[in-house]
Structure formats: structure tokens, C-alpha cells
Amino acid sequence: MSAALRSFVNGEEGDTVAALDRALHYGDGLFETMACLGGQVRLVDRHLARLTAGAARLGIATPAEAALRAELRRAASGHQRAVIKLIVTRGLAHSRGYAPSSSAMANRIMLVYSWAQDDGRAISEGVRVRTAALRLGENPALAGIKHCNRLEQVLARAEWSDPAIAESLLYSSGGALISGTMSNVFLVRGSGLVTPRLDRCGVAGVMRATVLAIAADLGIVASEERLVAEDLEGSTEMFLTNALIGIHPVRELDAVPLAPGPLTRRLQEALVARLADGGAHGG
Amino acid sequence: MSAALRSFVNGEEGDTVAALDRALHYGDGLFETMACLGGQVRLVDRHLARLTAGAARLGIATPAEAALRAELRRAASGHQRAVIKLIVTRGLAHSRGYAPSSSAMANRIMLVYSWAQDDGRAISEGVRVRTAALRLGENPALAGIKHCNRLEQVLARAEWSDPAIAESLLYSSGGALISGTMSNVFLVRGSGLVTPRLDRCGVAGVMRATVLAIAADLGIVASEERLVAEDLEGSTEMFLTNALIGIHPVRELDAVPLAPGPLTRRLQEALVARLADGGAHGG
Numbered sequence: 001m002s003a004a005l006r007s008f009v010n011g012e013e014g015d016t017v018a019a020l021d022r023a024l025h026y027g028d029g030l031f032e033t034m035a036c037l038g039g040q041v042r043l044v045d046r047h048l049a050r051l052t053a054g055a056a057r058l059g060i061a062t063p064a065e066a067a068l069r070a071e072l073r074r075a076a077s078g079h080q081r082a083v084i085k086l087i088v089t090r091g092l093a094h095s096r097g098y099a100p101s102s103s104a105m106a107n108r109i110m111l112v113y114s115w116a117q118d119d120g121r122a123i124s125e126g127v128r129v130r131t132a133a134l135r136l137g138e139n140p141a142l143a144g145i146k147h148c149n150r151l152e153q154v155l156a157r158a159e160w161s162d163p164a165i166a167e168s169l170l171y172s173s174g175g176a177l178i179s180g181t182m183s184n185v186f187l188v189r190g191s192g193l194v195t196p197r198l199d200r201c202g203v204a205g206v207m208r209a210t211v212l213a214i215a216a217d218l219g220i221v222a223s224e225e226r227l228v229a230e231d232l233e234g235s236t237e238m239f240l241t242n243a244l245i246g247i248h249p250v251r252e253l254d255a256v257p258l259a260p261g262p263l264t265r266r267l268q269e270a271l272v273a274r275l276a277d278g279g280a281h282g283g
Numbered sequence: 284m285s286a287a288l289r290s291f292v293n294g295e296e297g298d299t300v301a302a303l304d305r306a307l308h309y310g311d312g313l314f315e316t317m318a319c320l321g322g323q324v325r326l327v328d329r330h331l332a333r334l335t336a337g338a339a340r341l342g343i344a345t346p347a348e349a350a351l352r353a354e355l356r357r358a359a360s361g362h363q364r365a366v367i368k369l370i371v372t373r374g375l376a377h378s379r380g381y382a383p384s385s386s387a388m389a390n391r392i393m394l395v396y397s398w399a400q401d402d403g404r405a406i407s408e409g410v411r412v413r414t415a416a417l418r419l420g421e422n423p424a425l426a427g428i429k430h431c432n433r434l435e436q437v438l439a440r441a442e443w444s445d446p447a448i449a450e451s452l453l454y455s456s457g458g459a460l461i462s463g464t465m466s467n468v469f470l471v472r473g474s475g476l477v478t479p480r481l482d483r484c485g486v487a488g489v490m491r492a493t494v495l496a497i498a499a500d501l502g503i504v505a506s507e508e509r510l511v512a513e514d515l516e517g518s519t520e521m522f523l524t525n526a527l528i529g530i531h532p533v534r535e536l537d538a539v540p541l542a543p544g545p546l547t548r549r550l551q552e553a554l555v556a557r558l559a560d561g562g563a564h565g566g
Contacts, residue, residue, distance in 0.1 A: 003377050007302050016299035017307060019290050019392050024300060025370065026433035027310025033379075058434070059441060083379060087308065090437075094286050096316075096366060096396050098433065098440035098464055109302050113379050137420025137484070138456050141438055149432035150309035150381065151341070154373075155424055157381035158342060173421050173456075181381055201420070 005082065008110040011071055021107055022090040026098065027148040029089035030054040032206075034072070035115070035244050036082040041072050042275060043243060046206040051088060054145035055106075060090045062106050075110050083113040083244060087148065119245070123268065126251030126260045127166035127240065132156045132181070135173045138200040146203050156181045166248065167240055172201050177227040180240055183248075184208035188237035188263045192221035207241040214270045220263070237261035246271055287394040288365065294354055294391070304390055305373045309381065310431040312372035313337040315489075317355070318398070318527050319365040324355050325558060326526060329489040334371060337428035338389075343373045345389050358393050366396040366527060370431065402528070406551065409534030409543045410449035410523065415439045415464070418456045421483040429486050439464045449531065450523055455484050460510040463523055466531075467491035471520035471546045475504035490524040497553045503546070520544035529554055 007015045023029035032051050035042040048065055055062040062068070068086070075084055091104035134156045142149065156168055167180040177196050179185055184205040186195045193215050198204050215222040232238070238250040238258055247268045249260030290298045306312035315334050318325040331348055338345040345351070351369070358367055374387035417439045425432065439451055450463040460479050462468055467488040469478045476498050481487050498505040515521070521533040521541055530551045532543030 003303055003375070003379065009302060015302045017302050017304075019292060019298045019300050019394065020286055021300075021307065022437075023310075024304065024307045024312075024372075024392070025314070025431065026437055027306075027431055028434060028437050029307075031308070058438070085379070089307075092286070096286065096368070098436045100437060100441050109307070111302065134424055135422070137422035137425070139418070139420035139435065141417055142420070142434055147434055148308065148310055149434045151311060151425055151430055151432045152422065153381045154305075154309055154311050154383060155341070158383050 004111040004113055006075070006112040008071065008075060010108055017107065017109060018092055020092045022093050022100075022104070023087065023107075023148050025093055027150070028058075028100075029087055029148040030058065030060065031085060031087045031146055031148060033243060034084045034086070036076040036079050036084050036112070038080060039077050041076050041084060043206050043210065044069065044072060046209055047243070050146060050204070050206060051086070054147060055088065057141075057145055058090070058147065059100060060088065060106055061104070062088050063108060068108070071108070071110060075112055079112065081115050083115045085111045085113065089148075115244070122166065122245070122248045126249035126258070128164055128252040129167045129169060129180070129240070129250050129254075130160060130165050131254050132159055132168040132170045134159065135171050136178055136201040138172050138174055140200055143201050144198045144204040153181045169253070171229070174200070175228055176200070177229065177231065178202040183240040183242040183245065186211065186239050186241065187227070187231065187235035188261060189231075189235050191263070192223070193263065194223050194225055194227065194231075194235075196227050197224040205242055207243050207246065210274070211241055211247065211267060211271065214267060214274060218266070218270060237264045239264045239267075246275070287396055289358070289395040291354065291358060291393040292390070300390065300392060301375055303375045305376050305383075305387070306370065306390075306431050308376055310433070311341075311383075312370055312431040313341065313343065314368060314370045314429055314431060316526060317367045317369070319359040319362050319367050319395070321363060322360050324359050324367060326489050326493065327352065327355060329492055330526070333429060333487070333489060334369070337430060338371065340424075340428055341373070341430065342383060343371065343389055344387070345371050346391060351391070354391070354393060358395055362395065364398050366398045368394045368396065372431075398527070405449065405528070405531045409532035409541070411447055411535040412450045412452060412463070412523070412533050413443060413448050414537050415442055415451040415453045417442065418454050419461055419484040421455050421457055423483055426484050427481045427487040436464045452536070454512070457483070458511055459483070460512065460514065461485040466523040466525040466528065469494065469522050469524065470510070470514065470518035471544060472514075472518050474546070475506070476546065477506050477508050477510065477514075477518075479510050480507040488525055490526050490529065493557070494524055494530065494550060494554065497550060497557060501549070501553060520547045522547045522550075529558070
């Protein structure tokens with residue numbers, strides 16, 4: 001268990017789960033990957049809201065939010081800088097087969113990982129990005145939420161090993177730009193911001209929501225749209241977001257250079273201010 | 284752990300797995316559900332071949348087939364009638380994130396469940412079937428293999444609870460008939476057999492392959508095709524297959540009666556003979 005500093009299963013220190021857990025059998029669960037800074041979970045309200053929405057969609061009876069919040073607080077305390085991953089599963093498979101049991105109690109696994117310093121160069125100079133060969137299947141029933149069926153992301157991430165490439169952009173089987181393997185993507189078009197609509201696939205990131213909220217506060221027009229490859233050509237800036245990295249400008253896509261631009265910089269600055277201000281909560 | 288009679292983790296009796304297992308985090312694994320009769324695993328060659336093909340597709344380093352075979356033999360011995368489920372995962376997540384580690388060793392979980400007598404009425408009279416509201420996403424990278432990303436099946440199975448309904452037929456997002464939630468589907472058209480092509484989604488069942496092999500032996504024309512809802516209207520018989528049930532005729536689809544027909548009966552008889560004969564192996 002060297003990869004995790006600490007782990008808790010259903011609130012108790014522990015590093016094993018039952019072999020009958022449905023997340024192991026079917027990926028039947030949800031997760032959140034959270035930044036922990038100064039002993040507090042950043043954007044915890046947004047993370048818990050997404051988890052709750054995912055649980056409602058999948059029909060998973062999650063533990064009470066107050067209890068999860070208390071456990072997160074406990075896991076985060078004393079960690080100046082860490083990543084906390086929370087997995088909530090549908091619980092044990094009391095009988096064989098796909099049918100969820102109405103009596104299943106959700107299991108929760110909380111893992112605390114070390115977290116290196118922010119990648120200052122990625123923040124200032126931007127990152128290099130490629131386009132994935134794999135395309136995401138489309139299923140509105142699973143779109144937007146952060147469920148544990150992530151083989152597409154695993155396969156897409158296995159497409160490259162060059163550490164100089166930070167991320168891969170994924171398109172849907174229908175040809176729409178969706179996201180990175182572990183990030184959301186934004187384009188700057190004119191004076192406005194646009195990000196893929198995630199109603200058929202993709203994960204609606206908490207940092208994506210935060211950036212959209214910041215844009216609204218700053219009076220920047222931002223929209224969620226169906227985007228295709230041609231839309232990249234008409235854009236002047238591109239950046240990636242996730243709960244850990246914040247905003248990383250894209251400085252190269254498939255070996256074509258791109259310049260981190262003024263709107264990206266403005267949003268980065270506003271994000272730093274917002275996270276310093278209220279990041280422990282709503283963000 | 285009441286649902287399983289016995290469980291083995293990496294060859295040792297045990298009922299827990301590491302909280303870092305990638306199957307728990309991402310559904311990053313494969314499984315086989317096998318009939319065990321008279322102390323032997325039925326269709327074991329086909330099950331192991333599919334597992335191997337799935338592992339090659341996902342880049343999972345499975346244990347040697349001979350070792351798996353020996354473990355299956357050990358798990359099956361002494362069980363006159365049981366179900367054995369084997370899960371092979373990519374192993375532990377040695378670091379956070381989707382990237383598979385090249386050093387990960389696959390984990391294997393083997394669960395032995397009790398198995399009730401065959402459902403004689405389902406075999407003779409047929410089963411009632413409905414059509415799922417959920418549609419399957421299409422991804423050729425994941426089609427055909429029996430991986431652990433099964434939220435679609437979980438959600439589809441949660442659509443109904445009437446025990447008089449045995450199965451639900453699933454269509455793809457593109458409108459093609461694919462399978463049941465836990466079975467493959469065959470139609471009889473004229474004097475021939477047709478079953479959905481599974482190159483975009485669905486699981487290529489071992490019983491499906493066995494039925495196709497039987498059809499070939501009997502000189503029955505059988506093809507894998509892209510089928511749509513209208514193709515059901517032009518068919519005279521319909522049946523479901525999986526490794527445990529064998530062949531179940533469909534006697535009602537969405538409250539419309541269907542008669543189990545002569546070709547279904549012929550295949551059922553041939554299957555019984557084949558499984559009695561060489562079922563412990565190739566089938």
C-alpha cells in the first residue's frame with residue numbers, strides 16, 4: 001500500500017475491502033479526487049454535491065453528507081498538502097448478478113496520497129497535449145458523473161508514455177470534443193469561453209464548474225456547446241482544468257504550438273484569488 | 284460474505300482485496316462466470332480463451348493459463364453444482380491516476396457460489412422478456428470482451444423488479460439490437476439463425492459461441508449481423524443464451540407472445556448432447 005499514506009474503509013483505518021464489493025465486480029461506484037491544503041479539503045462543497053448527484057443517478061444510497069464531511073475533515077487534518085480520494089461503492093453483492101440489492105449499504109474507501117508541489121512551469125508556460133486515438137462511447141445515463149467505469153480513460157492514458165506530454169484530448173464516438181483523460185477542456189473564442197457539453201459522455205469536473213462560476217462573476221460569456229475538431233482551429237487559447245491542477249494553459253496540441261493567452265491568464269489569477277478566499281468550501 | 288460459498292484471492296483462501304486494486308477504482312479488470320458441474324468447469328477452454336483475449340485487448344498481464352486452469356480445477360473439485368466467478372484485475376494502483384503501471388501484477392479473485400437446479404420451465408416453456416429503456420454506449424475498444432465496466436448492465440437490470448420477467452433486451456445508442464443484460468440473443472429467420480454483431484458493444488458469450496459452433500455442425504446457416512428492432516418482427520423464434528442457462532426460448536417480448544419453435548428445440552437438444560459429451564472442455 002505504498003502508494004497511499006493512509007487509508008480508511010467505512011471510517012476505520014484499513015486497506016482492504018470485501019471481495020464481494022460491487023465496485024470490484026462492476027465498477028459500481030463513484031469517486032472524488034480532492035486537493036487537501038492546510039488540513040482542509042478544497043472545493044469540498046462541489047465535490048460532495050457531485051458525489052450526491054452521481055449517487056442519485058445510479059441509485060446508490062450514500063452515507064449522509066454530514067458524516068462524509070466529518071470523515072473528510074478527519075482525513076485531511078494535519079496534512080499541509082495531500083490528495084484525498086474518496087470512493088463510494090454500491091456495497092456488497094449479496095447475490096450474484098447485476099441486480100442491485102435494495103438492502104445494500106454503500107461502502108466508502110478514503111485514501112490519502114502525498115501531493116507534490118504545483119507544477120509551476122505547467123501553470124506559467126502551459127502543457128503539451130495530444131489527441132487520443134480512442135473515442136468515448138456515448139451514454140447519457142452515465143454522462144457527467146464521476147463513476148468508477150473508467151476503462152476508456154485507462155486505455156486512453158495507456159496510448160502514450162512520453163512524460164513531456166501532459167494530457168490527451170478525447171472525442172466521442174459521434175465526433176464531439178469531450179475532455180482530457182483526467183481534465184476538462186476550455187477554448188477561448190473571440191472574447192468568450194466555451195467548453196464541451198457533457199450530456200452524452202465525459203465528467204463534469206468541479207474545477208470546470210468553478211471556472212464557469214468565475215467567468216460568470218467576471219462578466220465573461222461562457223457556454224457549454226457541442227464542439228468538433230474544427231472548433232479548435234477557430235479558438236485562440238485553450239486550457240485544461242481539474243481539481244488538482246487548477247488551470248493549465250495548453251501550449252502545444254499535436255505538435256502545433258499555441259500561446260497561453262490573456263483570458264487564460266485572467267482566469268488563472270481569479271482562480272488563485274478565489275481558492276485563497278473561499279476554496280475550502282464553495283469555490 | 285454469505286453470498287459466496289468460498290473465495291480465493293491470488294490462489295489463497297481469502298475474502299478481501301487491497302483497497303488500491305484498480306478494479307475497485309476503475310473497473311479495470313475482466314471476469315468469467317462459469318458453470319461448475321460434477322466437480323468440473325463447463326466450457327473452461329472457451330472461458331479461458333475469452334479471458335486471454337480480453338487481457339490482450341486491455342493490456343492486462345494475466346496469470347499463466349495453466350495456473351488459472353489448476354486453480355479453477357481446485358475450486359471446482361467437490362462441487363456437484365456451483366457457479367465459479369473469476370475476476371482478473373490489472374492489479375494495484377502503485378501510483379494515482381489512470382496510467383497503468385508496467386510493473387503491476389494482475390490480481391485474481393475466485394468466488395464459488397451455490398447454483399440452483401436448472402430452471403426447467405424456462406428451458407421448456409420459455410421466458411418473458413422486456414425491452415430496456417437504457418441504451419448501450421458504443422466503443423469498439425471495449426466491445427466483445429467481458430470487462431468489469433458494467434454500470435450499463437447494472438442500470439438496465441435495475442429497470443425492472445418483476446420476477447416473472449427474466450431478461451431485458453438492450454439496444455445500442457445507434458439503435459442496433461445487442462443482447463440481454465446478462466445473455467446473448469438469437470433470432471430465427473427463415474431456416475437460419477442470426478445474432479447481433481458485437482463489434483461496437485456487448486459481450487461475446489461463451490454459450491453464444493457454442494451455439495454458433497453447434498449450428499455450423501448441424502449445417503444451419505448462422506450469421507452475425509447488425510440487427511434493428513424491425514428485424515424482430517421478421518423473426519419466427521427468439522432465444523437467449525449464457526454460460527449458466529444454456530438456451531432459454533423467449534415466449535413473450537414486451538407482452539407480445541412468441542412460440543418456442545423447432546429450430547430452438549433442435550439447438551437445445553444438440554446443446555444438451557454436446558455439453559454431456561465434451562462440455563468440460565471445448566463445448
